Amino acid sequence: MGNFKTTPVTRVKNINKAEFIKHYYEPQKPVLIEGLTKNWPAHKKWCLNYIQDRAGDQIVPLYDNKPAKDKQSVYAPTKEMGLYDYIEILKTQPTDLRIFFYEILKNMPELIEDFDFPDIGLKFFKRLPALFFGGGESKVFMHYDIDLPDSVHFHFEGDKSVTLFSPEQTKYLYKVPFSIHNIDKIDMDDPDFDKYPALQYVEGIQANMKHGDALYMPSGYWHYIKYLNGGFSMTLRALPRHPIRFANMLYNVFFMRHFDNIARKFWGQKWLDHKEKLAIKRTNRNLKNCIFQ
Numbered sequence: 001m002g003n004f005k006t007t008p009v010t011r012v013k014n015i016n017k018a019e020f021i022k023h024y025y026e027p028q029k030p031v032l033i034e035g036l037t038k039n040w041p042a043h044k045k046w047c048l049n050y051i052q053d054r055a056g057d058q059i060v061p062l063y064d065n066k067p068a069k070d071k072q073s074v075y076a077p078t079k080e081m082g083l084y085d086y087i088e089i090l091k092t093q094p095t096d097l098r099i100f101f102y103e104i105l106k107n108m109p110e111l112i113e114d115f116d117f118p119d120i121g122l123k124f125f126k127r128l129p130a131l132f133f134g135g136g137e138s139k140v141f142m143h144y145d146i147d148l149p150d151s152v153h154f155h156f157e158g159d160k161s162v163t164l165f166s167p168e169q170t171k172y173l174y175k176v177p178f179s180i181h182n183i184d185k186i187d188m189d190d191p192d193f194d195k196y197p198a199l200q201y202v203e204g205i206q207a208n209m210k211h212g213d214a215l216y217m218p219s220g221y222w223h224y225i226k227y228l229n230g231g232f233s234m235t236l237r238a239l240p241r242h243p244i245r246f247a248n249m250l251y252n253v254f255f256m257r258h259f260d261n262i263a264r265k266f267w268g269q270k271w272l273d274h275k276e277k278l279a280i281k282r283t284n285r286n287l288k289n290c291i292f293q
């Protein structure tokens with residue numbers, strides 16, 4: 001058992017477009033920007049009460065920390081609940097229940113009055129601003145986004161911990177084939193280096209986020225997220241511009257995801273076990289190659 005090596009994310013108080021492009025977007029380097037939301041109405045208004053007041057009788061799908069098993073899709077929620085009642089839980093007790101990808105335009109379009117798409121050189125996909133909610137025990141499984149966006153993740157109310165890993169480190173992360181996550185048995189808080197030796201070579205970037213912080217996550221970056229108390233975040237995404245990343249995005253969205261779903265339906269747990277074995281075999285082979293180079 002052990003800990004990942006991590007370095008703290010670069011933090012800046014404010015940044016203009018030219019600086020962002022030169023120092024972060026072009027080299028694809030994460031950065032936490034503290035002042036990006038300070039002039040948004042959301043900076044003053046967004047808190048759990050504000051969202052709860054607008055929840056009405058909406059019913060939302062909820063996820064917990066348990067990984068999907070057998071024929072269950074990774075996108076299948078654990079349960080459904082009224083948004084008002086869910087936020088009441090977030091406010092009053094620790095919970096691992098999360099909302100993943102609550103589409104603002106579909107569900108609470110009035111919120112778009114409260115924020116801007118920042119002018120920092122990213123071509124944001126304006127139709128898909130999304131919120132994420134979690135409680136003090138929520139952990140978002142380690143993954144990268146299927147559409148490989150350059151994204152900016154904004155946090156509101158409470159605190160959260162985000163650990164990022166660059167795409168170059170994928171070879172040591174026990175990535176599961178035909179997926180965007182690593183082996184779900186790995187405890188990202190206390191990784192077992194005897195069982196998963198390649199993890200010793202991984203280096204993360206640690207970002208501790210509080211109200212109003214904005215984290216730039218370059219395309220393909222892995223993220224492992226823990227909510228330290230009840231809060232919520234918004235992600236704005238920009239489609240990848242590099243042609244290879246764009247092609248990978250099309251492959252992920254239009255082929256890989258569907259292929260994996262079909263295989264899961266046919267073979268259930270057998271398919272998951274097979275992929276896990278492959279992940280271990282491939283990663284340990286990468287490790288050997290690296291050691292003997």
Ligand SMILES: O=C(O)CCC(=O)C(=O)O
Nearest residue numbers: 132133140145225233235
């Ligand atoms: O913070 C969360 O709950 C998940 C966020 C996430 O995975 C993302 O923005 O890609």
